[in-house]
Amino acid sequence: MxxxxxxxxxxxxxxxxxxxxxxxxxxxxxxxxxxxxxxxxxxxxxxxxxxxxxxxxxxxxxxxxxxxxxxxxxxxxxxxxxxxxxxxxxxxxxxxxxxxxxxxxxxxxxxxxxxxDINDNSPRFSDTMHAINISESSIQGDRYLLPVAEDADIGSNALKTYKLSPNEFFSLDVQSGGEHDVSAELVLQKPLDREKQPTLKLVLTAMDGGKPPRTGTTNLVVNVIDVNDNAPTFEKSLYKSSVKENAPVGTVVIKLNATDPDEGVNGQVVYSVVKRGTLDLSNIFQLNPETGEITVKGELDFEETPAFEVRVQAKDFGHSPRSSHTKLLIEIMDVNDNAPEITITSLMTPVKEDAEQGTIVALISISDKDGGNNGVTHCKLLGSVPFKLISNYKNDYSLVVDGSLDREQTPEYNVTITALDEGSPPLSSTRVITVHVSDVNDNAPRFTAPVINVYVKENSPTGSVLCSVKALDADLDNNAKVSYTLVDSRNHRNTPITAAVNINSDTGDIVSLQTFNFEELKTFQFKVQATDSGVPPLSSNVTVNVFILDENDNSPTILAPYSEHGSVNSESIPYSAEAGYFVAKIRAVDADSGYNALLSYHLTEPKGNNLFRIGTSTGEIRTKRRMSDNDLKSHPLVVLVCDNGEPSLSATVSIDVVVVESTADIQTQFRHVPIKEDSFSDLNLYLLIAIVAVSVIFLLSLITLIAVRCHRTESSFSRYSAPMITTHPDGSWSYSKSTQQYDIKPNTLLRAFSYFSDYFNERPH
CATH class of the missing domain: 2.60.40.60 (Cadherins)
Incomplete structure (x- = not known):
C-alpha cells in the first residue's frame, strides 16, 4: 500500500x-x-x-x-x-x-x-590466485602482465598502487594511466630452474589512497615450465627386497621409484627390465612399466634359486629421452615346504644273528633343502627294535645293533626311521629299512621226542622200512641240513646193531637187514644221531625202541597124552560112569604169544559127540550122560587144538575111549585125573594171568593214548609218538603204534570171553 x-x-x-x-x-x-x-x-x-x-x-x-x-x-x-x-x-x-x-x-x-564516500572498500582482485607459466629457459628482463585490482571507493579512497612480496627472481613495474587506470608488470630479474624451484609463490598487494589505506592481495603462482634437461634418478643404486617362496601370484615384491625433476613428458618415467644374457625373469616377476611395482608372476623356489638380481631401467618421454639404471637384489625367503630326506648311503645286510652290540648295519644321511631352522633335522627310531642310531657328524648317522638277535625268532626287522625338522609347523618323513638276520649254526637238530617206539612184525622181509626218523633244525641252509647215523651199540646177543638195521643218512629211513623172530628176539634198542652241516656241526640223539610183534607162525604142540607119530592113544571108562565122568585131559602149548597162543579144544569127529564133550579152554574130556546098552564099546575121538591167530593154526590128537565093565579094568597109564576137579592146570593158570594182564595193560594204554591224542597239536609227528585206535569198515578195531599195528576184531574178543565162559561153565560144581 x-x-x-x-x-x-x-x-x-x-x-x-x-x-x-x-x-x-x-x-x-x-x-x-x-x-x-x-x-x-x-x-x-x-x-x-x-x-x-x-x-x-x-x-x-x-x-x-x-x-x-x-x-x-x-x-x-x-x-x-x-x-x-x-x-x-x-x-x-x-x-x-x-x-x-x-x-x-x-x-x-x-x-x-x-x-x-568513506574508505570502506579494499582493493579486490577478481581471483585470489593467479597462475603465470614461465619457461625455465626465459631470459632476464622478460615481462609478464599482472591482474588488475578493483576498488569500489572513489577519489582518494580509490586504488593507488601495487606492491610485490620480496623475492630474488622478480621485480614489479607499476604503471598509472589515470585515476582508475593503475596496472603492474612482473619483470624477470634472474633465470629460473624448474628442477630447483618449479613453482614460485608471490603475493601481489593493491593499495588505495585512504587514510589509513586499505589493501587487497592475490597470490601469484609462477609455474616454471620444464625443458628435458634432467634424466630420471633412482633413490638407490642398489635395492634389496625379500619375498617368501610360497608367495602367491600378484604379491608385491617392491615398488621402485625413479624421479625426474622435469615435468610433463620430460618427467614421465617408464620402467623396464634390462635382460642379461639368457636369464629371463619375465615368467617369474612382473614389472609395471608405469608404477615401477614388481610383483610375483610365477612360482618361487628357495631351494632352486635363493636370490635374483634384476637390473631395471627408468626412461623419460622427452624429445631426447634420458634414462638411468638401478640394480635390484630379490632374496627368496625360505619357508618350511620340504620335508627331510632320508638317504641310506650303505646297508650291510644281512646281519649275523650272533653280531655283537655296536655292529654297523647301515649308514644313514639326513638332508633338508630348506634353510635356517627349517633345515635343522633330528632323527630317531620308532618302535622297539634291537637297533639304535648313533650320530656320526651333523646329519650322518649309523644304525648299529643294540640287542641280541635271533634269526629263528625274528628273521627280519622293519626298522622305521623318522626325521623331523625344526620348521613351523615342523615337517617329517619316514623310511623303513628291512634288516635281514643271517643264520649261524646255533641250533642243534631236534627230534620230536626223546624216544621213538617202533613196532615190527616178525618175519618181515629184509629191507623193510621199520620207520623214518625226522629231526628238525631251526637254522637255515647247510646249518639245517641234517644227516642221520646209527650210534655204535650192540643188542642183547652182543652183536653190532648195524648188523640188524641200517639208516639212510639223508632221509632218516631205518631199514631192516634181517628177518626178526619174535620167539627169539622180542625187542632191541639203539640210538640215532642227527648231525647238521654247520661249522662246527651240532647234533642230538634219539633212542629207538624196536618191538617185534608176534605173528601166528607156530602151530599148537600137544604135550599130553603123548603118542608116537601116527599112533592112537587109548582111554578106558567104566560102563557105570556117570555124566561128567573125567575121561582124559588134553595138554597143548603154542610157541607164539598173546592171542596167537590162546588155545581152544574141539572134538572133530561127530561120532560119539552125543556121549562125550570137551572143555574148549581146559581140554578135559568128560561124559555127557550115562552109558546105555545101545552105545558102542569103543569110541574113537579126534581132538582138534586151535590157536587164536589169524589165520588160525591147529594140531590133532586121536584117542580111543573103550567102555569096560568095571573100574578094575581101566588102564590108567595115560589118565591124569585132577586132584581137585575145579583146579586149574599150571599152564592154563599162567595163560589166564597173562591174558588178564595184557587186557588190563591194553585198556590202560588205550585210555592214556586217547588222552594224549586229545592234547597233541602237531599232527605231523603222530605217526611216531601217538598210538591210534581206528574203526574199520568191517566193524573191527585197530590199535597201532608207529607204523606197526595191532588189529583186534570183535570176534576175537568174543572168542576170548567165550573161552573163559566155557571153562568156568564146564567145571563141575
Whole structure:
C-alpha cells in the first residue's frame, strides 16, 4: 500500500505544475542509524504543529527507507544503512533524492542528500590466485602482465598502487594511466630452474589512497615450465627386497621409484627390465612399466634359486629421452615346504644273528633343502627294535645293533626311521629299512621226542622200512641240513646193531637187514644221531625202541597124552560112569604169544559127540550122560587144538575111549585125573594171568593214548609218538603204534570171553 501511495503522490506532483523548494544535505555512507541529517521544520520554515496538521511525509522511490522524520523535533535522521557503492556503483558522485509532502495545502519539497564516500572498500582482485607459466629457459628482463585490482571507493579512497612480496627472481613495474587506470608488470630479474624451484609463490598487494589505506592481495603462482634437461634418478643404486617362496601370484615384491625433476613428458618415467644374457625373469616377476611395482608372476623356489638380481631401467618421454639404471637384489625367503630326506648311503645286510652290540648295519644321511631352522633335522627310531642310531657328524648317522638277535625268532626287522625338522609347523618323513638276520649254526637238530617206539612184525622181509626218523633244525641252509647215523651199540646177543638195521643218512629211513623172530628176539634198542652241516656241526640223539610183534607162525604142540607119530592113544571108562565122568585131559602149548597162543579144544569127529564133550579152554574130556546098552564099546575121538591167530593154526590128537565093565579094568597109564576137579592146570593158570594182564595193560594204554591224542597239536609227528585206535569198515578195531599195528576184531574178543565162559561153565560144581 505504501508503494502505491508513493506512486500516486509522485504522479500527482508531476501533474501539478507548482513550484517546490529543494533542500540539500550530505551524509557519509555507513552512517549510524539515528544520525540527524537536517531539520526540515526549520529549513522549510514550518511549525512543529504542521507536522501533524498537514500530515508531513517523507517519500522516496527507493526500496529501502533510508531516512526517517522525527515528528517531535522535525529532524531528518538516518533510518537504514547507506552503502554508496551499492547505490551508485562506478559513479564518482552519489546522492539520494527524496520528497517532503505536506497537505492542506499540498506542497512537495525535494531533498537531495549527497552520500559521501568513506574508505570502506579494499582493493579486490577478481581471483585470489593467479597462475603465470614461465619457461625455465626465459631470459632476464622478460615481462609478464599482472591482474588488475578493483576498488569500489572513489577519489582518494580509490586504488593507488601495487606492491610485490620480496623475492630474488622478480621485480614489479607499476604503471598509472589515470585515476582508475593503475596496472603492474612482473619483470624477470634472474633465470629460473624448474628442477630447483618449479613453482614460485608471490603475493601481489593493491593499495588505495585512504587514510589509513586499505589493501587487497592475490597470490601469484609462477609455474616454471620444464625443458628435458634432467634424466630420471633412482633413490638407490642398489635395492634389496625379500619375498617368501610360497608367495602367491600378484604379491608385491617392491615398488621402485625413479624421479625426474622435469615435468610433463620430460618427467614421465617408464620402467623396464634390462635382460642379461639368457636369464629371463619375465615368467617369474612382473614389472609395471608405469608404477615401477614388481610383483610375483610365477612360482618361487628357495631351494632352486635363493636370490635374483634384476637390473631395471627408468626412461623419460622427452624429445631426447634420458634414462638411468638401478640394480635390484630379490632374496627368496625360505619357508618350511620340504620335508627331510632320508638317504641310506650303505646297508650291510644281512646281519649275523650272533653280531655283537655296536655292529654297523647301515649308514644313514639326513638332508633338508630348506634353510635356517627349517633345515635343522633330528632323527630317531620308532618302535622297539634291537637297533639304535648313533650320530656320526651333523646329519650322518649309523644304525648299529643294540640287542641280541635271533634269526629263528625274528628273521627280519622293519626298522622305521623318522626325521623331523625344526620348521613351523615342523615337517617329517619316514623310511623303513628291512634288516635281514643271517643264520649261524646255533641250533642243534631236534627230534620230536626223546624216544621213538617202533613196532615190527616178525618175519618181515629184509629191507623193510621199520620207520623214518625226522629231526628238525631251526637254522637255515647247510646249518639245517641234517644227516642221520646209527650210534655204535650192540643188542642183547652182543652183536653190532648195524648188523640188524641200517639208516639212510639223508632221509632218516631205518631199514631192516634181517628177518626178526619174535620167539627169539622180542625187542632191541639203539640210538640215532642227527648231525647238521654247520661249522662246527651240532647234533642230538634219539633212542629207538624196536618191538617185534608176534605173528601166528607156530602151530599148537600137544604135550599130553603123548603118542608116537601116527599112533592112537587109548582111554578106558567104566560102563557105570556117570555124566561128567573125567575121561582124559588134553595138554597143548603154542610157541607164539598173546592171542596167537590162546588155545581152544574141539572134538572133530561127530561120532560119539552125543556121549562125550570137551572143555574148549581146559581140554578135559568128560561124559555127557550115562552109558546105555545101545552105545558102542569103543569110541574113537579126534581132538582138534586151535590157536587164536589169524589165520588160525591147529594140531590133532586121536584117542580111543573103550567102555569096560568095571573100574578094575581101566588102564590108567595115560589118565591124569585132577586132584581137585575145579583146579586149574599150571599152564592154563599162567595163560589166564597173562591174558588178564595184557587186557588190563591194553585198556590202560588205550585210555592214556586217547588222552594224549586229545592234547597233541602237531599232527605231523603222530605217526611216531601217538598210538591210534581206528574203526574199520568191517566193524573191527585197530590199535597201532608207529607204523606197526595191532588189529583186534570183535570176534576175537568174543572168542576170548567165550573161552573163559566155557571153562568156568564146564567145571563141575
Amino acid at each position: 505504501d508503494y502505491l501511495w508513493i506512486a500516486v503522490v509522485v504522479l500527482w506532483m508531476y501533474l501539478c505544475d507548482q513550484s517546490a523548494a529543494q533542500l540539500s544535505y550530505s551524509v557519509s555512507e555507513e552512517a549510524n542509524k539515528g544520525l540527524v541529517v537536517g531539520n526540515i521544520v526549520k529549513d522549510l520554515n514550518l511549525n512543529l504543529q504542521d507536522l501533524d496538521t498537514r500530515d508531513v511525509r517523507i517519500v522516496s522511490t527507493y526500496s529501502k527507507t533510508y531516512f526517517g522524520l522525527n515528528r517531535q523535533t522535525g529532524a531528518l535522521f538516518v533510518n537504514e544503512r547507506i552503502d554508496r557503492e551499492e547505490l551508485c556503483p562506478s559513479l564518482a558522485k552519489c546522492s539520494l533524492k527524496i520528497q517532503t509532502v505536506l497537505n492542506n495545502p499540498l506542497n512537495v519539497h525535494r531533498i537531495e542528500i549527497s552520500v559521501l
